Amino acid sequence: xxxxxxxxxxxxxxxxxxxxxxxxxxxxxxxxxxxxxxxxxxxxxxxxxxxxxxxxxxxxxxxxxxxxxxxxxxxxxxxxxxxxxxxxxxxxxxxxxxxxxxxxxxxxxxxxxxxxxxxxxxxxxxxxxxxxxxxxxxxxxxxxxxxxxxxxxxxxxxxxxxxxxxxxxxxxxxxxxxxxxxxxxxxxxxxxxxx
Amino acid sequence: xxxxxxxxxxxxxxxxxxxxxxxxxxxxxxxxxxxxxxxxxxxxxxxxxxxxxxxxxxxxxxxxxxxxxxxxxxxxxxxxxxxxxxxxxxxxxxxxxxxxxxxxxxxxxxxxxxxxxxxxxxxxxxxxxxxxxxxxxxxxxxxxxxxxxxxxxxxxxxxxxxxxxxxxxxxxxxxxxxxxxxxxxxxxxxxxxxxxxxxxxxxxxxxxxxxxxxxxxxxxxxxxxxxxxxxxxxxxxxxxxxxxxxxxxxxxxxxxxxxxxxxxxxxxxxxxxxxxxxxxxxxxxxxxxxxxxxxxxxxxxxxxxxxxxxxxxxxxxxxxxxxxxxxxxxxxxxxxxxxxxxxxxxxxxxxxxxxxxxxxxxxxxxxxxxxxxxxxxxxxxxxxxxxxxxxxxxxxxxxxxxxxxxxxxxxxxxxxxxxxxxx
Numbered sequence: 001x002x003x004x005x006x007x008x009x010x011x012x013x014x015x016x017x018x019x020x021x022x023x024x025x026x027x028x029x030x031x032x033x034x035x036x037x038x039x040x041x042x043x044x045x046x047x048x049x050x051x052x053x054x055x056x057x058x059x060x061x062x063x064x065x066x067x068x069x070x071x072x073x074x075x076x077x078x079x080x081x082x083x084x085x086x087x088x089x090x091x092x093x094x095x096x097x098x099x100x101x102x103x104x105x106x107x108x109x110x111x112x113x114x115x116x117x118x119x120x121x122x123x124x125x126x127x128x129x130x131x132x133x134x135x136x137x138x139x140x141x142x143x144x145x146x147x148x149x150x151x152x153x154x155x156x157x158x159x160x161x162x163x164x165x166x167x168x169x170x171x172x173x174x175x176x177x178x179x180x181x182x183x184x185x186x187x188x189x190x191x192x193x194x195x
Numbered sequence: 196x197x198x199x200x201x202x203x204x205x206x207x208x209x210x211x212x213x214x215x216x217x218x219x220x221x222x223x224x225x226x227x228x229x230x231x232x233x234x235x236x237x238x239x240x241x242x243x244x245x246x247x248x249x250x251x252x253x254x255x256x257x258x259x260x261x262x263x264x265x266x267x268x269x270x271x272x273x274x275x276x277x278x279x280x281x282x283x284x285x286x287x288x289x290x291x292x293x294x295x296x297x298x299x300x301x302x303x304x305x306x307x308x309x310x311x312x313x314x315x316x317x318x319x320x321x322x323x324x325x326x327x328x329x330x331x332x333x334x335x336x337x338x339x340x341x342x343x344x345x346x347x348x349x350x351x352x353x354x355x356x357x358x359x360x361x362x363x364x365x366x367x368x369x370x371x372x373x374x375x376x377x378x379x380x381x382x383x384x385x386x387x388x389x390x391x392x393x394x395x396x397x398x399x400x401x402x403x404x405x406x407x408x409x410x411x412x413x414x415x416x417x418x419x420x421x422x423x424x425x426x427x428x429x430x431x432x433x434x435x436x437x438x439x440x441x442x443x444x445x446x447x448x449x450x451x452x453x454x455x456x457x458x459x460x461x462x463x464x465x466x467x468x469x470x471x472x473x474x475x476x477x478x479x480x481x482x483x484x485x486x487x488x489x490x491x492x493x494x495x496x497x498x499x500x501x502x503x504x505x506x507x508x509x510x511x512x513x514x515x516x517x518x519x520x521x522x523x524x525x526x527x528x529x530x531x532x533x534x535x536x537x538x539x540x541x542x543x544x545x546x547x548x549x550x551x552x553x554x555x556x557x558x559x560x561x562x563x564x565x566x567x568x569x570x571x572x573x574x575x576x577x578x579x580x581x582x583x584x585x586x587x588x589x590x591x592x593x594x595x596x597x598x599x600x601x602x603x604x605x606x607x608x609x610x611x612x613x614x615x616x617x618x
Binding site (some may be wrong): 041105167168175 | 307363372
């Protein structure tokens, strides 16, 4: 049998087939052994995100109650029905933090957004992808992409006031982040209007 | 007199103080009221406990019900798809290429399922040209059906039927994502998109923005043998005699993992850079052990082949640019079937501009040649111009005009209209 296997691998197609199969297993072993980190799609937890963005991290989340009018506008921004009765957020003075989720192609992307400013003038201060669960489009989590949202404001019709350059092959992930950015700005405006 | 007044005030105060305290009867009545209130609260508490218990029972029933299990399964199972209807009006000096027709070119359904956070299934099921079956023009195809495992952070491996990581359109070809009703002729005739194989593929990130794919999979099978085919006569009788020339074009070699010959494999490696927003730079190398799959044709055997492909896709604000170059280098043995087929190559460049959020225009220059190794001037040049109009970000109306110059001095031109969508 061994002789037959040797003939199959070496004489039929030369050494390439067996070399490649061996390389595959080596490759797999090297990565499995060298990676001490367990697989995780979570890059940052909510407490870590808050600690990074507030001098004294808010310990308690507040609630923005979704009135029918708010739901209607949120639905327009997301292009899908918004469920739930309230949205949780964290705040300190005129700075709010939103942990929002939106599906890219198949799985939800969890994003933390910091919005800062008063009702007259507010903008996005920081965007961070906290968890990404899809197998394509992970480039949206790179700072080179998320930094584009810094200082972006909202237009009167709830659009972003600056262009966000996309990523080829990750259009749906980019759209998901754009929607989350718009929603965070809109919610921030609503919180300020209620106070 | 003063002393008498003081004593009077004190006595009066005592009298009032004594009057403020409840009598025994009043205290008894108060205790009775409190006891009744406590009893009422106890009843309420018991009622609430009963309600809570009922709620727990109901929740347990719901969460353990077949419906809940179905809902849990549904959250792990995803569906999607895309489709495109085309109208083609093509005129050619070569009448076989002329057409004036409507075609549901593709209707595709995606189904995926998550077994766990790290193991998933993905599939793509496609019907081309609406009708499939014996004597019909269309095909039913399973273009993707694989299991993917994230074996460590940032690295994954998939096994099954998957799209080859090459070119711009092969992996991402939902109609709203590209310009032109039909896919560009270079990626169609040279790569050849859509191209899928069965095998194993490792993918992952090397550093921020730099990713790789490397895998082994089934190879191409270009049947170079000429054959005499059965035809159907006027009376419906089989008639022998129609001769088919041997095949030599790369696109003819797709086995579509349908009882695909596995005598000789192929190996693909791609490196891709997407570290700058809007930019994709990628290069693919592929080696085919033998595109004749160990068959002897015209007295010779063995046609190794190597593919090199590189592309750029860049979008900055309203400006877009795509450019791609691909070249196949095949063993000279293929020239026993067709002179010059040992080199097959092509390239295109496609600038585009988004006039409004909904309307974008493009122009594309394509050049490709399936017999580039020959001394004759055999390349095809094609110019496309057109627009995409998005009635929704995922629903697009398309129109384009093309003009192709062939090596044989024949003209081929026409226009296409299309509606495309994905979900």
